Amino acid sequence: MFYSLQIVALDLGIKMITSFKNRDVVSILDFTREELETLFEYADKFRKVEGKLNLLNGKVVSLAFFEPSTRTRLSFEVAAKRLGADVVSIIGEEASSIAKGENLADTIRMLDAYSNIIILRHRYEGAAKYAAEIAENPVINAGDGIQHHPTQAMIDLYTVKTLFGSIDGLVYVVLGDLRYGRAAMSFIYGLSLYKPKKLYVVAPQLLRIRNEVLQILKERGLPIEEKNDVREIISEADVLYVTRIQRERFPDPMEYEKVRGSYIVTLDLLEKGKSTLKVLHPLPKVDEIDHKVDTSRYAAYYLQARLGVPVRMSLLSLVSGVEI
Amino acid sequence: MSSENIHTLVVPKILNGTVIDHIPAGRALDILKVLNITGGEGWRIAVLLNVESKKLGRKDIIKIERRKLTSAEVNVIALIAPTATINIIENFVVVEKFKVNVPEVIEGVIRCPNPTCISNKEREPVKSRFRTLSKDQLIFRCEYCSTIVTRDDILKLIIR
Numbered sequence: 001m002f003y004s005l006q007i008v009a010l011d012l013g014i015k016m017i018t019s020f021k022n023r024d025v026v027s028i029l030d031f032t033r034e035e036l037e038t039l040f041e042y043a044d045k046f047r048k049v050e051g052k053l054n055l056l057n058g059k060v061v062s063l064a065f066f067e068p069s070t071r072t073r074l075s076f077e078v079a080a081k082r083l084g085a086d087v088v089s090i091i092g093e094e095a096s097s098i099a100k101g102e103n104l105a106d107t108i109r110m111l112d113a114y115s116n117i118i119i120l121r122h123r124y125e126g127a128a129k130y131a132a133e134i135a136e137n138p139v140i141n142a143g144d145g146i147q148h149h150p151t152q153a154m155i156d157l158y159t160v161k162t163l164f165g166s167i168d169g170l171v172y173v174v175l176g177d178l179r180y181g182r183a184a185m186s187f188i189y190g191l192s193l194y195k196p197k198k199l200y201v202v203a204p205q206l207l208r209i210r211n212e213v214l215q216i217l218k219e220r221g222l223p224i225e226e227k228n229d230v231r232e233i234i235s236e237a238d239v240l241y242v243t244r245i246q247r248e249r250f251p252d253p254m255e256y257e258k259v260r261g262s263y264i265v266t267l268d269l270l271e272k273g274k275s276t277l278k279v280l281h282p283l284p285k286v287d288e289i290d291h292k293v294d295t296s297r298y299a300a301y302y303l304q305a306r307l308g309v310p311v312r313m314s315l316l317s318l319v320s321g322v323e324i
Numbered sequence: 325m326s327s328e329n330i331h332t333l334v335v336p337k338i339l340n341g342t343v344i345d346h347i348p349a350g351r352a353l354d355i356l357k358v359l360n361i362t363g364g365e366g367w368r369i370a371v372l373l374n375v376e377s378k379k380l381g382r383k384d385i386i387k388i389e390r391r392k393l394t395s396a397e398v399n400v401i402a403l404i405a406p407t408a409t410i411n412i413i414e415n416f417v418v419v420e421k422f423k424v425n426v427p428e429v430i431e432g433v434i435r436c437p438n439p440t441c442i443s444n445k446e447r448e449p450v451k452s453r454f455r456t457l458s459k460d461q462l463i464f465r466c467e468y469c470s471t472i473v474t475r476d477d478i479l480k481l482i483i484r
């Protein structure tokens with residue numbers, strides 16, 4: 001929770017202040033685009049190296065996943081191990097029995113004593129912020145309820161940058177669950193740090209973006225517009241960001257039944273768009289993208305998944321104050 | 325008839341205590357509720373509803389003998405009646421007079437309406453915390469889960 005300012009001399013000879021060291025990562029909105037640029041420069045470098053590095057030798061990274069997750073947890077674990085850190089985890093059964101036995105505050109204090117960085121996923125909104133207030137060591141939010149998933153947003157933005165060379169000036173369509181989907185919302189928050197040409201959001205009626213969030217985004221100057229049908233705007237899109245419907249968040253299973261399968265991205269749809277159109281998805285996907293898309297030139301979600309490790313390696317390095 | 329005259333005509337001045345003035349009309353009873361004042365305390369209390377006011381058109385006034393307000397109570401009043409002024413009376417004389425102020429950060433006063441907000445988690449030693457987005461319109465955002473709370477939600481969210 002304590003972070004210091006650090007002056008880093010970049011290759012360009014420009015002195016830039018980065019505030020990554022010992023920093024908590026709770027929301028993508030806590031970052032500036034300059035900070036993300038630094039992160040992406042690191043990721044560019046990590047993509048080129050193979051095998052194990054020893055940048056975090058002697059450090060311990062703890063993974064506390066109070067909600068099931070395979071992809072995010074593995075990606076963090078691989079990132080930490082490739083940097084030479086030791087990893088301890090609380091997952092699955094163990095996590096649920098801890099959650100029954102003691103409060104989160106005490107669990108965080110324990111992890112704070114054993115490790116240098118805490119990576120937390122929890123079903124309560126605000127859990128990571130709360131943990132960051134308790135822990136002295138940095139806390140990284142790996143998803144808090146329906147709210148934030150900042151490292152996913154970093155990966156998504158980096159994927160766009162890798163594909164198009166820039167995040168600014170593009171037309172984005174975000175399709176899916178904008179009510180319970182923290183990945184989609186974090187991506188949208190992330191775009192608000194940039195200058196997209198246009199951002200269309202398309203969601204089933206029950207899963208529309210909350211009005212107060214839409215207002216705040218408009219006030220931040222994001223050119224965001226709601227649409228009912230993705231077919232209306234697919235021809236303009238550079239990036240189509242698709243998410244699955246978050247079944248586990250529905251208070252009522254009947255509500256889920258009403259919206260499941262309400263949108264599906266097919267090759268047919270994509271062929272109405274630009275030939276350079278790219279489809280992103282934070283994965284896992286269920287049936288919102290037709291399998292035929294997977295092997296087409298539009299699919300960028302496997303690249304996106306691969307970029308998870310270098311982006312998380314970058315974040316862990318920067319938070320640890322490691323320069324490369 | 326001016327409101328000043330109404331004061332003196334209808335309600336005797338108090339010896340020691342607090343006068344909460346310039347309450348938006350209709351909110352005085354809510355204030356008594358959040359201050360947990362039932363009348364059973366035995367103090368003399370005067371509540372004036374819908375009196376004329378130059379500033380507000382109509383306003384409510386509360387006079388409480390003996391009771392002094394804590395700063396936490398003053399903050400709660402600000403959330404319900406942001407225009408209120410507080411007069412501290414000693415020996416029939418106003419010795420202190422100030423406007424309530426909506427704080428930038430409101431801690432432990434209202435609970436978050438989101439059941440899966442960490443601030444509502446059982447057995448967790450956590451206090452609710454809201455940031456004020458608009459003092460005029462009374463709009464607040466939960467610091468933990470970003471849920472927005474507005475004027476109309478406040479009363480039912482006050483933690484007693």
Ligand SMILES: [Zn+2]
Pocket residue numbers: 126436437438441442443466467468469470471
């Ligand atoms: Zn909340």
